[in-house]
Amino acid sequence: MPKIEVKQQAFFHQANMKPTLGELADLLPVLKSEVDGSEGEGAATLLKLEFNDTNRPDLWSTAGAARGLRVYYQGWDPQYPFFSSVGKKQADGGRKVVVEAGLKNIRPYCSAFAVAGKVTDEVLVDLIQTQEKLCHNFGRKRRTFAMGVFRSPMVKFPVHYRAADPDTTKFVPLGMTESLSLREICKKHPKGLEYGYIAEAHPKFPLQQSDDGRILSFPPVINSADLGSVEVGDTELFIEITGTDLPAVTLAASIVACDLADLGFEILPVTVEYPYDTPFGREVTFPYQFQVPVDVELEYVNRLLGVNLIGDQAQKALKKAGVFSRYENGVLTVFPPPYRNDFLHPVDVIEDVMIGHGMENFEPETPSDATVGRLSAEELFGRQVRDLMIGMGFQEMIYNYLGSKKDFIDKMNISGHDVLQILNPMTENYEFVRNSVAPNLLETEAASAHAVYPHHLFEVGKIVRLDPTDNQGSVTRNSLGWLSAGADEGFNQANARVASLFYYLGVSRSDTPGESPKGVAGVRDYSVKESSDPRFIPGRAADLFVGGHKCGVFGEVNPQVLENWNIGVPATLGEVDLDSLLVK
């Protein structure tokens, strides 16, 4: 979630209010925002604001957040007359960007505009922050779009947006003193190392060039040191945005233009000429309002909100949320402001009505539909198993499911062929999903030598086993695992516990050895067979079978496994697949 820093003084000035921090906390929820902290005192106070709505990048600046508050609480109705739209072109004063055909499959879109006004330190800091937040959070780390700000008087129009040769094109990038080729910038400049890969995916790299040949920038990587170093005191700026998604590229320009307009800058439109078709045509003058009105039936709004607003009320609510609308014949027609593009579905209007109407005006109602509550069959069965284990003196455990190769495979003396591995683990400590409860139990035992013996532990939890026959290649199973450790622990005790557990679960012991006990219809039997599971002592472990299928194993833990875990007492382990015992 985006977080920004705003100077409290400037923020309150632009919002035309002077709340205390406590009051501000109560005002911000209408922007889905909250104060995340503050630094400094008095005029120097810096506020940290957090925004929850990743679809509202217009709020991620001092001007944007201030506008949201001023519109909601003071009925402000800001006007942005500089927008062009379908059939309405603002004068561009000859400012043009010409796009080369070669960009169509590289980074096809560009938006641009210029501003005139006084660039103060505050404006500059906020503009840089806006650029970063927009390009990082909304522009997907500059992949969808990236933005550059230049000293407009030095730019000779038309600006050329080109697909340039990465090796023969050279310039001095911002922050450096030597001239580098575009490819060298990707290898040497810090921004090149971070964003160069976006350009390097194509044989030619994007380039913004002034008509006199001077280079503005190598988007989305870096501006030139020449035209790209904006300073306090500049009076005219040229702003361009390049990217792969025209609505996003356009919206970003609109957001920055509205912010600067709020700060008193004059917005000077720029026309971009494409040699290929775009969703908005071959010639687009920016800032450009592309959003289309959204119709929503008032009845739908009322039904989803559980209220009975009339058209006027809904319109007033929308106005507080900064949205102009018309109401006619039961239909609200909503005109999204130029800096917003989050109305995907009529339902998106409803939230703005809700916020504008005020949360406090919705009275909670208890849902009246009668439904039958019910635990899952697996949960109920798991509870029976837990009760039996506890009755046998076992302490219930609950474990994390991720672990290391060392713990889940190496120490267990197993091949690990059916243990699920994570492709992108954060650390090797959490690289595998457990295929058995046993390693967790042994880990506890290894850490509990000081606890009074004997130890009896168990967990009913989930395990995952690779299974090529499954659509997803693995299956999640509910599993019971248990461990007993103490000087007197051995196979016979484990055997007795299995018999007791199964008896009370309604599965009796078959005298027939092997895998397929003959069961009487309706009566379930289990049988045992000597196990070759490498985790146990040969000859002292048994595989468990129910209905001819292996459903578990138990026995004396192999001393090699105990040594691997640095456990100094004998232990028995058992594990049963509960899903195969559950009668649905």
Next chain:
Amino acid sequence: MDWDNLVKSLHPLEVKILLNFGPETALTATVLAQKLDFKVGQSNQSFSWLVGKELALESGRTSTTVYEITDLGRVHLAQGTPEENLLKALEKGPIPMAEAAGLLGLEQKDMGSAYGQLAKEGLLGLDETKRIVGKTHQPSLRMQTLRALLVRAAEAELDEGGLSPEEVIVLAGAAKKRGAATSAFKTSDRETVVYKLTAAAQEVSEVLKAKGVTGEEVNALTPALLASGAWKGRTFRAYNVQSPPSRLIIGRRNPYQEFILGVKDKLVSLGFEEFDGPLVETEFWNGDALFMPQFHAARDIHDVYYLKNPTHAKKIDEPWLSQVAAAHTDGGNTGSRGWQYNFDHDFTRRLVLRSQGTVLSAKQLTKAKVPGKYFGIVRCFRYDQVDATHGADFHQTEGIVLGKDVNLKTLLGLLKMFAMEVAGATEVKYVPGYFPFTEPSIEVHIKHPVLGWFELGGSGIFRPEVTQSLGIEVPVLAWGLGIDRMALMQLGLNDLRELFTNNLDSLRQRKRS
């Protein structure tokens, strides 16, 4: 002073000592053996107990001589002493002196001393032909005494203090200090501790008498006593009911698991049916079905765990795949304009570890009843550094409510119910929130009596792109609760990792939440 508990803690052996001796008597094991018939072990144990209770003191040490039977003495005990054997042999008639040693299997010097001793006592003599002649078959008093001493010494060493002067004289002739291999007894000096009862013992003795405690009380009620009825008319030794108990290790539920069970039961009581699902999911269910665009920041490789092998599911079930893909591309027939991008059919099959519980809410839509309420407390995995507030995997509590007439106000009512019933909140506050799959979205903040204000959960009404793509035409309330914070509070912990603790000792001691 209140002697009651002290009196109850007295063993019958202690009681007998306290009742039978005054503070002036010097008490030793020997004395107790003589007067109370205590065995040495019983005496030593009693002294130790009494000293521990400050009812007896060590008043000094005395040195006494003790006699132990030797191996030779045991031979004499079993096969007779040379004197006894000689006397017995003479019953059959005189034996020539020269043949006697050989006949009796004795060395000449032993034969000589046996003969000399018996001759001195007038039990035998020598005739003219140098044959030994018995004068009587009756052993002398000394011999009888010696045999009795051998019998006693074989059971326990003999303390000089417990012997008669006659016995001491007899032993003097049969014992040696060192080199005792040739003697029946070995003698040594032993230091004996002497105890005296304290003044307090005197008082306790009075209390015992007043209470009628004799030391003859029944110690344990046995089946034999019950069968015979011999318990009747007898009293039982009273216990000190205030004595500290020992600690039992019992089988118990895990406190965190118990907390989760409690929340599940509560949700069931509110009419919710439980759902569950596999830990491995596809990108389709983990994100696409929730209308999160495939380019969404939360779907980065740095936010979700991918699987190494296999990396993709074989297929995604229809019609869900087509409908969801259409919703993403251009809204399909959900009334949305969609995200306007090319839905990636390869990416959607990619396997991940479930990163949000809402996945199961979405899956439930494909099989849900209307009206219906469903919930799950399920394990999720997120790409996070493990620390006090982030686990390698964690629980999410999620659910949905389907109904023709559910709306924002019923959503708020539902949240209020959770706040009061599940979290025990005293106040509830609702603020607009944001989730990619709900519109409108609401966060619920509660005031908890202990924790103060905090965010209990997120919720909203599922977007039509989510519900209609999965075959549901009615509104669906979706909610998620953060219960781990309450779990930590209830269990008195402050680190999420402790919920999954490996520390058996601390788990055994953790109290019920």
